[in-house]
Amino acid sequence: MTALIFDCDGVLGDTERYGHLPAFNATFERFGLPLRWTEDDYAEKLRIGGGKERMASLFADPDVVRAAGVPDDDAARADLLATWHRDKTARFTALVADGAIPARPGVARIITAALDAGWTVAVASTSAEPSVRAVLEHAVGPRTADRIPLFAGDVVPAKKPDPAVYLLAVERLGLDPADTLVVEDSRNGLLAATRAGLPCLVTVNGYTRQEAFDEAVLVVSELGDPDRPPIEVLANRGAARPGHHLTLDDLRACMSSPSTGGAR
Numbered sequence: 001m002t003a004l005i006f007d008c009d010g011v012l013g014d015t016e017r018y019g020h021l022p023a024f025n026a027t028f029e030r031f032g033l034p035l036r037w038t039e040d041d042y043a044e045k046l047r048i049g050g051g052k053e054r055m056a057s058l059f060a061d062p063d064v065v066r067a068a069g070v071p072d073d074d075a076a077r078a079d080l081l082a083t084w085h086r087d088k089t090a091r092f093t094a095l096v097a098d099g100a101i102p103a104r105p106g107v108a109r110i111i112t113a114a115l116d117a118g119w120t121v122a123v124a125s126t127s128a129e130p131s132v133r134a135v136l137e138h139a140v141g142p143r144t145a146d147r148i149p150l151f152a153g154d155v156v157p158a159k160k161p162d163p164a165v166y167l168l169a170v171e172r173l174g175l176d177p178a179d180t181l182v183v184e185d186s187r188n189g190l191l192a193a194t195r196a197g198l199p200c201l202v203t204v205n206g207y208t209r210q211e212a213f214d215e216a217v218l219v220v221s222e223l224g225d226p227d228r229p230p231i232e233v234l235a236n237r238g239a240a241r242p243g244h245h246l247t248l249d250d251l252r253a254c255m256s257s258p259s260t261g262g263a264r
Helices: 015-030 039-045 051-060 062-068 074-097 107-116 129-140 164-173 187-195 248-255
Strands: 003-006 120-124 180-184 200-203 218-220 233-236
Touching (some): 003 107, 003 164, 015 039, 074 129, 107 120, 107 248, 164 187, 180 248
Parallel strands (some): 180 200, 200 218
């Protein structure tokens, strides 16, 4: 069974800059928190896997703790964090519904072609499940999205770069790692995939382009579409020979390439 597993943020849509960052800042304003993340601030926060975990990092800031009246009790802190994160998720999904977050090139084309070819397509993300579903539906349409299983949010206890979410997807879907390709955009995601023994294709974005992707089989600027400029191939360690845009043949060639990151 041939399979593709997509990350969500930065892969299905350009969500970080146009969705998550403004949603975080709007939530900070709503709750009177004395901070606003700049794009540079957020680039640093993206090293932390998971939106809830990024928010939890605020508890290390004494100014935030004082302004928000953050309690010392761990359970109360967890409740407060959950409240903040629900607000942020609602704001993010509203941005998706309003069309504020563009889908990344080639995603709808590749996913539709893969499903039509009988491939299994799934999404594995450490973002909240409602956010992931909203982005997927916007990228490919509700009817196609209904055919794609999601593994998201707190479905596993450890976030990327831990491989847990990919191991779960492989187990639940009965996939053969040798016939499965992960599509990621960040080093954390790449490490999660390769530590699960899965080959990984990376489509970089503005936040991740300078990260190290030594373990990736193929690194490209985007998946591409026929009506867009040609893709840029940043690294190619496999058998694929991409042209103007990636095709299913290119993705299949990535699966046949030796994994450089995980053991099988």
